[in-house]
Amino acid sequence: MAHASDGRGLEFRLPDLGEGLTEAEIVRWLVEVGDVVAVDQPVVEVETAKAMVEVPCPYGGVVTARFGEEGTELPVGAPLVTVAVGEDGADTGAGPARDAGAAGAAGAPPAGSPAEAPAAGTTAETPAAGMTAEAPAAGTTAEGSGNVLVGYGTSEAPARRRRVRPPDRRTATGTAGSANGRVRTAEPPDGPVPVISPLVRRLARHNDLDLRELTGSGPDGLILRADVEYALRAAAAQGGRTADQQPSTGRVPAAPSAAAPSDGVRVPLKGVRGAVADKLSRSRREIPDATCWVDADATELMRARAAMNASGGPKISLVALLARICTAALARFPELNSTVDTEAREIVRLEQVHLGFAAQTDRGLVVPVVRDAHARNAEGLTAEFARLTEAARAGRLTPGELTGGTFTLNNYGVFGVDGSTPIINHPEAAMLGVGRIVPKPWVHEGELAVRQVVQLSLTFDHRVCDGGVAGGFLRYVADCVEQPAVLLRTL
Structure with missing residues (x-):
């Protein structure tokens, strides 16, 4: 699903995931604004009614915008990311194809060679040197992640990934990456805390719980869902949380009414x-x-x-x-x-x-x-x-x-x-x-x-x-x- 986006890049939309599925929930973003992505590189992990699925982007270039926060449900066809693929890719509006011969004639390294550092004045829309892309082949899958890679063909990834930041990260993220302009903080330098699944990490995030303060009961200190729920119950019992911060699946609690008790926890059937x-x-x-x-x-x-x-x-x-x-x-x-x-x-x-x-x-x-x-x-x-x-x-x-x-x-x-x-x-x-x-x-x-x-x-x-x-x-x-x-x- 490709759509031209203001002449600078291509907009990748949530593809049809098959089996009659019409929507999916964003569980975890795998890229950030400013990241350089290769063709068919997974950019987001979503949960459907059938399974967890990593969705690959069929374009190579620089991510200039993300659409939807983690925990948001999106219908099929909704925008996911915008990727700047350079003038050639943006003008075609049909895919990320970039002629390797033309790139070589312009002095770019051959396909598959390591990308050089960007020269001064290089913009965020410039794709990584040496990146090649094939036109997407409908109905094919890509291997290597253990997940379903839906609807696109495979292509060689560049030997080295290059990370380019736009001048104002908050502006790009606030415009398309989230509904409220909030800037998502990066993981600390020592890496993410090991948890049993992304759903456990999301549960902690939606309840403002720092996973680094927990001791996991799983193998090698792996944090399980039971560990997070226990910590949330303990915090609630100590009065450290208000009623609207009780453990939930991330859904904003509905306002109390006379028909429903205010202390109930609503779990959406999704x-x-x-x-x-x-x-x-x-x-x-x-x-x-x-x-x-x-x-x-x-x-x-x-x-x-x-x-x-x-x-x-x-x-x-x-x-x-x-x-x-x-x-x-x-x-x-x-x-x-x-x-x-x-x-x-x-x-x-x-x-x-x-x-x-x-x-x-x-x-x-x-x-x-x-x-x-x-x-x-x-x-x-x-x-x-x-x-x-x-x-x-x-x-x-x-x-x-x-x-x-x-x-x-x-x-x-x-x-x-x-x-x-x-x-x-x-x-x-x-x-x-x-x-x-x-x-x-x-x-x-x-x-x-x-x-x-x-x-x-x-x-x-x-x-x-x-x-x-x-x-x-x-x-x-x-x-x-x-x-x-x-x-x-x-x-």
């Missing part, structure tokens, strides 16, 4: 939490669900896993074995790997199993998706579960990794509970819930014994099948848990 709320509400409205459950003796499954891990090689996780059982059960009962097309009044049975699994993070509940789970063995499933779980906790899941599931596995036993009636992840047709595995009295081979028992529950869409199919699926899963050798028939 971002991941808002997306989860919308999906669960839609599931309850549209899907006539039913739940059946069964207790199973998981002793043999636990022994089989221990034997696998004792034989060497990568360790196999319990959730990977449960996932393998699910895919085998779905092969026998394909009705549950389907979706309902309400407009066509048709049940669509799906061939591939894209297995979602519930993961609790600091940002709320997310459901990453393991693609083609039916084609993966236990080792492959273990590795993919580990990768997606780590990305979920770091807030780095891409929209594509959070959508497209056909069946969900919910291991709520990690929270220490035995059973649940989960809500189906719309538009899927079923979800298998797994409770905690604990020693319980059990009749085994005609005698009372202590066995490892687990409760399994299946919530299913009653439009796609009746109780007989759902019961058959759940009974097969329980049989595989009790006798893992049953799986050999389908391997």
